[in-house]
Amino acid sequence: MENPSNNKSDLISHIASSDQHTMENLVDAVTNFMVAGRETTSTAMTWFFWLVSTRPDVEENILQEIRSLRNSTETSNEMFGYDELREMNYLHASITEAMRLYPPVAIDTLSCKEDDTLPDGTVVKKGWLVSYHTYAMGRMEDIWGRDCSEYKPERWLENGVFKPESPFKYPVFHAGPRKCLGKEMAYVQMKPIAAFLFERYKLEVVMEDLTMEQGGH
Numbered sequence: 198m199e200n201p202s203n204n205k206s207d208l209i210s211h212i213a214s215s216d217q218h219t220m221e222n223l224v225d226a227v228t229n230f231m232v233a234g235r236e237t238t239s240t241a242m243t244w245f246f247w248l249v250s251t252r253p254d255v256e257e258n259i260l261q262e263i264r265s266l267r268n269s270t271e272t273s274n275e276m277f278g279y280d281e282l283r284e285m286n287y288l289h290a291s292i293t294e295a296m297r298l299y300p301p302v303a304i305d306t307l308s309c310k311e312d313d314t315l316p317d318g319t320v321v322k323k324g325w326l327v328s329y330h331t332y333a334m335g336r337m338e339d340i341w342g343r344d345c346s347e348y349k350p351e352r353w354l355e356n357g358v359f360k361p362e363s364p365f366k367y368p369v370f371h372a373g374p375r376k377c378l379g380k381e382m383a384y385v386q387m388k389p390i391a392a393f394l395f396e397r398y399k400l401e402v403v404m405e406d407l408t409m410e411q412g413g414h
């Protein structure tokens with residue numbers, strides 16, 4: 198395939214520069230990224246800002262993390278790089294916790310390719326549809342404990358460091374061989390946006406009478 202952009206460092210140019218991909222592959226990849234990666238991250242951000250706008254304590258913790266990174270790197274206005282983003286454990290936990298309560302893909306349905314038996318003995322025939330309900334799972338006491346309805350970023354932190362859960366417990370990005378390919382990219386997009394905004398603005402929900410119960414549950 199002819200590639201006019203060999204010297205560019207973006208992802209699509211990188212894929213295009215490999216001779217192994219046809220133009221059709223490339224169009225599929227771009228379409229996939231646009232479909233899979235657009236509404237998901239924006240939905241995650243919407244709910245995240247909505248939740249944090251009701252929790253000044255969480256907002257303050259996020260700000261403190263950003264300020265201490267600014268101090269240690271002696272930077273002020275620059276966009277954060279990969280290394281700094283990796284250091285943002287509290288922000289990572291806050292976004293992850295928001296997606297537990299408000300998963301962008303709330304319910305996911307897949308079709309069975311051939312007759313199968315699930316690990317618990319459940320038989321699934323070819324062509325049957327199987328759904329898992331990420332939204333419900335994120336709010337189950339059996340899975341998350343008595344405080345399952347609470348927005349609590351701390352549940353993801355151990356000594357201040359983000360501790361991931363099994364994707365089978367937290368299937369927000371799906372689990373197994375067809376899990377989300379853009380998970381890391383999603384955080385790399387969401388964390389700088391959040392950091393940029395919190396550093397410069399105080400977010401307030403302007404619909405004064407709207408409570409979390411009315412608007413969010």
Ligand code: HEM
Pocket residue numbers: 229230231233234235237238241300301302305306307368369370371374375376377378379380382383
């Ligand atoms: C918060 C953001 C995101 C969430 C919650 C999310 C969630 C998911 C989920 C649940 C699936 C499985 C869908 C299914 O099989 O039915 C999936 C698949 C996928 N996601 Fe994401 N996604 C996010 C962002 C992104 C981004 C930014 C990209 C890339 C730019 C991306 C690329 C993909 C791709 C390529 C697949 C298909 C994987 C496969 O079938 O093998 N996602 N995602």
